[in-house]
Amino acid sequence: MTAPLCAQDYAELARARLDPAIWAWLESGGADERTARANIDAWPALQLRGRALRPLAGAHTRLELNGQALAHPILIAPTAWHGLVHPDGETATSLAAAATGTPYILSAQSGTAIETLAALPEPPLLWFQLYAQRRREDTLALATRALQAGARALVLTVDAPVNGVRNAEQRSGFRVPDTIRSVHLDGLSPPAARPAPPGGSPLFGSGLLESAPTWDDVAWLRDRLPAGTPLWLKGILDPEDALLALAHGVDGLIVSNHGGRCLDTLPATCDALPAVAQAVAGRIPLLVDGGIRRGTDILKALALGARGVLIGRPVLHALAAGGAPALAHLVQVLRGELEVAMALTGCRTLGDIGPGVLWVPGQAA
Ligand code: FNR
Numbered sequence: 330m331t332a333p334l335c336a337q338d339y340a341e342l343a344r345a346r347l348d349p350a351i352w353a354w355l356e357s358g359g360a361d362e363r364t365a366r367a368n369i370d371a372w373p374a375l376q377l378r379g380r381a382l383r384p385l386a387g388a389h390t391r392l393e394l395n396g397q398a399l400a401h402p403i404l405i406a407p408t409a410w411h412g413l414v415h416p417d418g419e420t421a422t423s424l425a426a427a428a429t430g431t432p433y434i435l436s437a438q439s440g441t442a443i444e445t446l447a448a449l450p451e452p453p454l455l456w457f458q459l460y461a462q463r464r465r466e467d468t469l470a471l472a473t474r475a476l477q478a479g480a481r482a483l484v485l486t487v488d489a490p491v492n493g494v495r496n497a498e499q500r501s502g503f504r505v506p507d508t509i510r511s512v513h514l515d516g517l518s519p520p521a522a523r524p525a526p527p528g529g530s531p532l533f534g535s536g537l538l539e540s541a542p543t544w545d546d547v548a549w550l551r552d553r554l555p556a557g558t559p560l561w562l563k564g565i566l567d568p569e570d571a572l573l574a575l576a577h578g579v580d581g582l583i584v585s586n587h588g589g590r591c592l593d594t595l596p597a598t599c600d601a602l603p604a605v606a607q608a609v610a611g612r613i614p615l616l617v618d619g620g621i622r623r624g625t626d627i628l629k630a631l632a633l634g635a636r637g638v639l640i641g642r643p644v645l646h647a648l649a650a651g652g653a654p655a656l657a658h659l660v661q662v663l664r665g666e667l668e669v670a671m672a673l674t675g676c677r678t679l680g681d682i683g684p685g686v687l688w689v690p691g692q693a694a
Pocket residue numbers: 354355356368406407408409436437438458486563585586587588589590618619620621639640641642643
């Protein structure tokens with residue numbers, strides 16, 4: 330291959346370099362992987378409305394999110410254990426994020442502590458993702474630790490109270506090596522699972538759901554966070570859940586199906602986003618992830634109501650291919666593609682991007 334030019338080039342490089350079981354872990358979706366594929370296929374299926382001769386002088390991709398000024402609308406999605414794909418792990422991700430002005434949503438399942446990343450000479454803008462823990466106090470302790478280390482927002486992931494059925498990963502024999510630890514979770518009490526009785530109820534008999542989080546836990550956490558802490562929920566696909574999130578004082582939503590890794594046959598995020606945007610009606614900002622691989626995908630996400638996008642697997646692909654420089658290059662590539670797409674649809678700023686950039690056969694007027 331010539332030097333990588335786009336996200337798919339990085340995916341191919343990563344596939345060639347990584348151990349097949351690690352590739353299966355990072356790439357696979359749930360069950361028959363229909364949602365994972367739908368995420369990838371849905372954005373390119375939308376067509377764009379090219380516009381000519383619109384004024385483009387002074388064009389930029391700046392925005393404000395949580396009161397933070399950002400240079401572009403691309404964020405790094407939380408993904409576990411970057412040390413599996415590159416020896417520098419989350420440090421490499423942080424360097425690339427800082428170099429490109431990209432917010433990095435650090436996973437609570439990272440192998441590097443948030444304090445270590447925040448102490449880098451040039452730390453990135455860090456947000457922190459967490460799952461509700463079995464004990465509410467542990468969730469609050471995690472959140473407090475992240476905020477004290479400098480996290481500028483918290484992201485509570487709500488679409489994975491249990492693991493999805495991940496057959497491709499199971500077939501690969503993937504195991505997390507002993508060298509990789511989830512450093513933020515050490516010492517917290519894990520979900521209290523008990524072996525299901527033979528022939529008994531496999532999940533419901535396991536006790537795992539006795540501590541599954543509910544909206545009450547969101548309200549409990551919201552009430553205990555310092556005033557002004559932005560709290561986002563990640564993994565909302567349904568407009569009714571979006572309205573519940575609003576009612577529980579959440580500051581932003583990430584429309585996501587976990588990259589298709591949890592419940593298979595959920596809709597593509599591209600297809601779910603418009604109804605969530607309609608329900609929320611601009612009251613809180615939306616981000617979206619799942620299958621974002623091109624600048625045109627980003628433009629379409631913004632056209633359908635998102636303020637920005639997260640990239641998940643492409644980050645791991647670039648890290649595997651070449652660490653921090655490769656990831657920084659990938660972000661610049663996506664940003665450049667977005668700028669080309671904006672210029673050719675006549676959009677000078679992100680605010681100019683609306684449903685009007687989408688081609689509706691017979692309706693362009
Ligand atoms: C994830 N994702 C995820 N989400 C989260 O909230 N916490 C986590 O620790 C992880 N870990 C994780 C590991 C791997 C290997 C993948 C691929 C994904 C989901 C992630 O944040 C995001 O929602 C999707 O990856 C977005 O889809 P794309 O960009 O991968 O298509």
